[in-house]
Amino acid sequence: MYGTGGGGGGGGEVSGRSREKQSLNYGDPLYWDLRYMEEGGAAFDWYQRYSALRPFVRKFVPTPARVLMVGCGSALMSEDMVKDGYVDIMNIDISSIVIEMMRTKYAHVPQLKYMQMDVRDMSFFRDESFDCVIDKDAPVCASQMVEEVSRLLRPGGIFMLITYGDPSVRIPHLNQARYGWKIVLFVIPRPGFQSTEVSCPKKSILEPVPLTEKGQLPAGYVLEDPDSHYIYVCKKMHEFMGTNPVYRNQLEADGEQ
Ligand SMILES: C[S@@+](CC[C@H](N)C(=O)[O-])C[C@H]1O[C@@H](n2cnc3c(N)ncnc32)[C@H](O)[C@@H]1O
Numbered sequence: 001m002y003g004t005g006g007g008g009g010g011g012g013e014v015s016g017r018s019r020e021k022q023s024l025n026y027g028d029p030l031y032w033d034l035r036y037m038e039e040g041g042a043a044f045d046w047y048q049r050y051s052a053l054r055p056f057v058r059k060f061v062p063t064p065a066r067v068l069m070v071g072c073g074s075a076l077m078s079e080d081m082v083k084d085g086y087v088d089i090m091n092i093d094i095s096s097i098v099i100e101m102m103r104t105k106y107a108h109v110p111q112l113k114y115m116q117m118d119v120r121d122m123s124f125f126r127d128e129s130f131d132c133v134i135d136k137d138a139p140v141c142a143s144q145m146v147e148e149v150s151r152l153l154r155p156g157g158i159f160m161l162i163t164y165g166d167p168s169v170r171i172p173h174l175n176q177a178r179y180g181w182k183i184v185l186f187v188i189p190r191p192g193f194q195s196t197e198v199s200c201p202k203k204s205i206l207e208p209v210p211l212t213e214k215g216q217l218p219a220g221y222v223l224e225d226p227d228s229h230y231i232y233v234c235k236k237m238h239e240f241m242g243t244n245p246v247y248r249n250q251l252e253a254d255g256e257q
Contacts, residue, residue: 033098036101063087068125092122
């Protein structure tokens with residue numbers, strides 16, 4: 001489910017807590033509680049920082065949007081979004097430890113709210129109560145979560161999923177007729193990736209990746225960085241789309257929001 005993001009903290013002698021953590025997996029809330037306790041609240045963003053994601057967020061999410069950040073962890077992403085003008089970000093995470101740490105850290109930032117919650121059951125929130133849901137490497141594989149995200153988004157709202165999971169893994173989860181998403185895919189190299197290509201002109205990162213009718217990368221499509229990260233921008237359509245998924249590479253042409 002997760003890639004090689006790693007994290008801050010840890011190192012040195014293996015403590016009792018570390019040993020306990022090693023026997024758990026990423027799907028276990030206790031794993032995350034122990035990890036955040038060890039890290040002592042140090043900020044850490046998995047995979048990508050807001051600076052790299054900003055072009056996508058700014059393109060698809062207007063600053064007054066009501067944003068839900070799922071599996072927020074100790075990332076600086078939400079803080080950076082507030083510094084960039086976003087005014088309403090609800091952050092949730094299954095770890096009560098990290099939520100308490102973040103709540104204390106941002107007590108003076110009214111634009112940021114934190115709640116302990118499992119993404120598979122967000123019944124605390126009313127239907128259509130968000131304009132945008134952002135998931136940066138939270139456990140999206142849970143189909144219950146995608147169901148919940150769809151319920152929480154207003155029609156026309158955006159689900160932005162940032163992950164290392166390629167379309168062969170992610171599209172089957174997202175591509176369900178009942179959600180009626182219009183999906184556009186972008187690819188960004190992992191931080192620090194050095195391109196060796198010098199001759200061909202650089203493509204804009206905002207140029208969507210073409211998808212086949214089945215929602216897969218076209219045969220022969222070559223990623224410049226084989227360990228790229230993917231950004232799935234899923235728009236909740238107003239009307240039911242029927243059983244045929246619709247992939248569009250011109251989401252913005254609809255006049256977002
Ligand atoms: C890989 S970290 C990503 C953190 C942050 N989004 C980032 O980009 O740095 C995954 C986060 O998802 C949280 N998480 C795991 N399972 C969850 C669940 N079922 N509901 C809510 N959060 C969950 C973990 O506690 C952890 O903070």
